[in-house]
Amino acid sequence: MTELRRTPLYDLHVELGGKIVPFAGYEMPVQYPAGIMAEHIHTRTKAGLFDVSHMGQVILRGDSPEAVARAFETLVPMDVLGLGEGRQRYGLFLSETGGILDDLMFANRGDHLFVVVNAACKGEDTARMKAALEPEVSVTAIEDRALLALQGPRAEAVLTEFAPEAATMRFMDVRTLELDGVEAWVSRSGYTGEDGYEISVPADQAARLARSLLAHDDVAPIGLGARDSLRLEAGLCLYGHDIDTETLPGEASLAWSIQKVRRSGGAREGGFPGAAQVLPQLVNGPARKRVGLRPEGRAPMREGVELFADQEGGAPVGRITSGGFGPTVSGPIAMGYLPADLCALGTTVYGELRGKRLPVTVAALPFVRASFKR
């Protein structure tokens, strides 16, 4: 086994009493002494600080922004050319058969595209981009910057104390701000369903900035455990669980992420891996779909629980891909895949838990209303 890596905030996590676990090749804090429940609630009511430095940060540069955008459009089914300067968008890398290889964020930062990918996929993602885009577009994995996320209703007030301009950013805006004397690449985004910011800073300044943010009364450190329950309540996919190489964007309920201009009949239709499989599914509808699920009662249903159409008999019709207890919802919540005819909101299916089939209702996503500043 390869040795686990540490982020620039590792020592701070330990100092704060973080319980360290291996995650995507890194030693990361799963929780601090407050515990997952308290950290979750803190993020929804005040502001949580997350270390997401394990994620991959990649810069794409070329002769012109248009050349880079055009090249990147051969890899993702998103409208990259139409993304204005200072704006960020959610994206997907797809295989030749349309399966999802990773999900990502990409931002137009003027003279370059800034791409953030999942930790577990960053090596393959970078290699894929290099193979497809170089030498016309240079692909540089950024190894000397940390990534922090400040999330929650107090995030704006806190960050504004460091840089007043933070307040004028809208959801998915990106900007370079000076925070505590540090050059930070800031986006107004995150993965909790809360308003907030993701902040890329030089690795050697990250701990100092994190300490300055944590010095604020409203800010507490939040581990991976609460990050997972927050994103689940927000109805957001976890790569490798809710989406993977076997799921196409349409069935993953991620059709919204593919802009009209790249779809059938659009001005720049297709031209990305898997287009022949992905685009017809957006028109005809998928045979199965990712949906929100509310188990009745209080027992959580976790990843792997099989779903049945009836309380007795029959083969499984689907499976839970993420599930647990939603601290804000104050009950069990899950996401999973079901055949199209069982996806209508309010449909009852049955999850098999410890040999018993218990009712589960198809529910709207997100479970907790997002509070983005649009």
Added chain:
Amino acid sequence: MKYTEEHEWLLTEGELVTVGITEHAAEQLGDVVFVELPEPGTEVSKDDEIVVIESVKAASDILAPLDGEIVEVNEALVKTPGLVNEDPLGDAWFFKMKVSDLSPMDDYMDEAAYKKFIG
């Protein structure tokens, strides 16, 4: 008080044994969000999985520490699973069982041995 390697505590009063989980176990589990208890009157054998505990992190079981009959369960835990974190050694007992043969109790650890066990 006696302790099992499954991190249960056992308190004996006559032929009645009250069972809960230790502070160490509660801390390791994290915030408990769901507890499923057996029906009073159930006859159980040692190592039967008789209680389900779900925390924000994972599901786990409590095993019957002895052969016997479940005579009382703590319904308060079903309504307020968080009691397990607040007062694992007191209010958050799980069940009481009637045991005819208490001799297996001798195999379980005393407090000093348990402290050593969890290091």
